[in-house]
Amino acid sequence: MRTKLGMLIAGVSLLVSAAPAWAHHAFAAEFDSTKPVKLKGVVTKMEWINPHAWIHLDVKSEDGTVTNWMVEGGSPNTLLRNGFTKASLPVGTEIVVDGYQAKDATNKMNGRDITFPDGRKLFVGSAGQGSAPPDK
Amino acid sequence: MIRALVLAASIVMTLSAQKLPRTVDGQPDLQGIWSNATITPLERPADLAGKQTFTAEEAAAYEKQVVERNNVDRRTGNAEADVATAYNQFWYDRGTKAVGTRRTSLIVDPPDGRIPALTPEAEKRVQDKRAWMEAHSTDSPEGRTLGERCILWVTAGPPMLPGPYNNNFQILQARDQVVILNEMIHNARIIPLDGTPHLAGTVRQWMGDSRGHWDGNTLVVDTTNFSDQYAFRGSDRNLHLTERFTRTSPDTLLYEFTVDDPTAFTKPWTAQIAVTRTKGSIFEYACHEGNYAMTDILAGARAEEKKAGK
Numbered sequence: 001m002r003t004k005l006g007m008l009i010a011g012v013s014l015l016v017s018a019a020p021a022w023a024h025h026a027f028a029a030e031f032d033s034t035k036p037v038k039l040k041g042v043v044t045k046m047e048w049i050n051p052h053a054w055i056h057l058d059v060k061s062e063d064g065t066v067t068n069w070m071v072e073g074g075s076p077n078t079l080l081r082n083g084f085t086k087a088s089l090p091v092g093t094e095i096v097v098d099g100y101q102a103k104d105a106t107n108k109m110n111g112r113d114i115t116f117p118d119g120r121k122l123f124v125g126s127a128g129q130g131s132a133p134p135d136k
Numbered sequence: 137m138i139r140a141l142v143l144a145a146s147i148v149m150t151l152s153a154q155k156l157p158r159t160v161d162g163q164p165d166l167q168g169i170w171s172n173a174t175i176t177p178l179e180r181p182a183d184l185a186g187k188q189t190f191t192a193e194e195a196a197a198y199e200k201q202v203v204e205r206n207n208v209d210r211r212t213g214n215a216e217a218d219v220a221t222a223y224n225q226f227w228y229d230r231g232t233k234a235v236g237t238r239r240t241s242l243i244v245d246p247p248d249g250r251i252p253a254l255t256p257e258a259e260k261r262v263q264d265k266r267a268w269m270e271a272h273s274t275d276s277p278e279g280r281t282l283g284e285r286c287i288l289w290v291t292a293g294p295p296m297l298p299g300p301y302n303n304n305f306q307i308l309q310a311r312d313q314v315v316i317l318n319e320m321i322h323n324a325r326i327i328p329l330d331g332t333p334h335l336a337g338t339v340r341q342w343m344g345d346s347r348g349h350w351d352g353n354t355l356v357v358d359t360t361n362f363s364d365q366y367a368f369r370g371s372d373r374n375l376h377l378t379e380r381f382t383r384t385s386p387d388t389l390l391y392e393f394t395v396d397d398p399t400a401f402t403k404p405w406t407a408q409i410a411v412t413r414t415k416g417s418i419f420e421y422a423c424h425e426g427n428y429a430m431t432d433i434l435a436g437a438r439a440e441e442k443k444a445g446k
Contacts, residue, residue, distance in 0.1 A: 024283065024284070024423070024429070025280070025281075025283070025284040025427075025429040025430075025433070026220075026284070026433070027219055027220055027221075027222040028216065028219055028220045029273070029274070029433045029436070029437075030429050030432045030433050030436060031219050032219075032436075033215040033216045033218070033219040034215070036215065047426060049422075049425050049426030050420070050421050050422045050423050050424075050425050050426060050427075051286070051421065051423045051426070051427060051429075052426070052429070054426065054428065070428075072222075072223075072428075072429070073223055073227065074222065074223050074226075074227025074228075074301070075227065075301050075302060075421070076419075077301070077302050077319065077419040077420075077421060078226070078227050078229060078301055078302075080417075080419050081229070081416065081419070082226070099219075100215075100218075100219045102432050102435075102436060103432070103433075103435075103436025103437070103439060103440060104432060104435035104436045104438070104439045105439055106432075106435075108428075108432060110219065110222055110223060111223055111224075112211075112218060112219070112221065112222070112223060112224065113209075113211075113224050114224070121224070121226075123223075123224060123226035123227065124226055
């Protein structure tokens with residue numbers, strides 16, 4: 001399996017300067033910060049559901065066995081607002097997911113960063129830029 | 137001084153509002169989809185103590201600073217912060233602008249821009265609740281927050297405040313009723329304007345019981361009868377919330393709210409947000425349809441207990 005579990009912990013800084021974390025629920029309660037995961041796989045399904053969208057993907061190991069993972073994203077409303085469509089991430093698309101495994105040790109992780117194999121980000125858009133002004 | 141400025145601003149707004157659109161019933165037309173996204177915080181940050189408003193240059197610099205600070209694509213290397221950040225910047229929509237008044241906090245009263253101190257009883261209640269939540273946070277769904285349980289969203293209100301995304305609400309008007317639909321957890325309040333009294337005090341609701349009336353061009357909404365389990369910044373069941381909606385231009389609406397709860401706060405407090413009209417739709421936020429996180433959190437806690445041999 002091309003997953004690299006538990007080996008990617010960067011130096012822990014006590015200075016947390018990140019923005020206040022505020023998803024629908026406490027990701028820190030769901031995912032394990034000591035289990036970073038980076039894997040490459042092929043999209044099998046995308047669930048456009050609230051409160052957070054989930055991407056399913058098959059990850060093939062070197063011995064050929066395939067494991068299905070579920071990756072948690074953010075609000076599907078953001079996808080709609082940014083023009084993301086069901087055609088934007090077809091089944092079969094290869095992606096690389098960087099995140100943390102669920103505390104219950106099942107094959108679930110958060111999609112802290114998701115890219116295509118060439119490094120382009122999957123989720124890019126105008127979020128964080130404020131809502132669009134009304135048409136005149 | 138502040139009150140004089142607010143009064144002067146109100147007069148100007150009232151005058152200009154007379155030219156604004158009205159509904160077929162002759163009421164000021166507040167209808168539309170509005171965004172309350174702003175980087176201005178509810179409370180004035182400690183490093184801005186004593187400074188009520190920015191100059192235009194200061195506001196621009198502050199906006200730049202906050203937008204950079206909010207950018208979660210900048211990873212710090214701290215795994216705990218990283219996992220708590222959840223996902224990348226694409227998913228966040230906090231806005232990029234300070235409120236148009238250039239005030240340094242949404243709270244306009246008291247003048248220090250801070251939520252007044254809780255009463256000793258409320259302080260104890262909040263501490264006790266916090267301790268209970270910490271001790272029971274993974275026992276069952278009841279130990280999680282109301283937001284995680286998809287019952288209420290902390291910024292959807294009432295009162296309505298900006299949050300990390302989906303900062304939109306829609307107002308619909310009829311002669312005797314107003315509907316306010318908030319995108320987060322798709323809460324809709326149907327507010328009577330016909331003078332009917334509040335529900336009996338024994339009836340308690342998650343979002344309280346809202347009644348509206350017109351004060352000139354301003355829609356005033358009074359909300360009482362909150363559930364014992366609803367606590368807005370430390371409020372209790374005696375919370376009396378007053379919201380005021382005033383259309384100030386075709387594309388702006390002044391939203392104000394006053395929190396009056398003498399058993400929780402040592403004095404009332406008021407905040408103001410100039411919200412802006414936005415195009416697009418309100419999308420459904422059916423929070424519980426795929427709330428896998430709830431079972432993941434509880435299953436995670438059971439797995440950790442097992443590992444610890446409990």
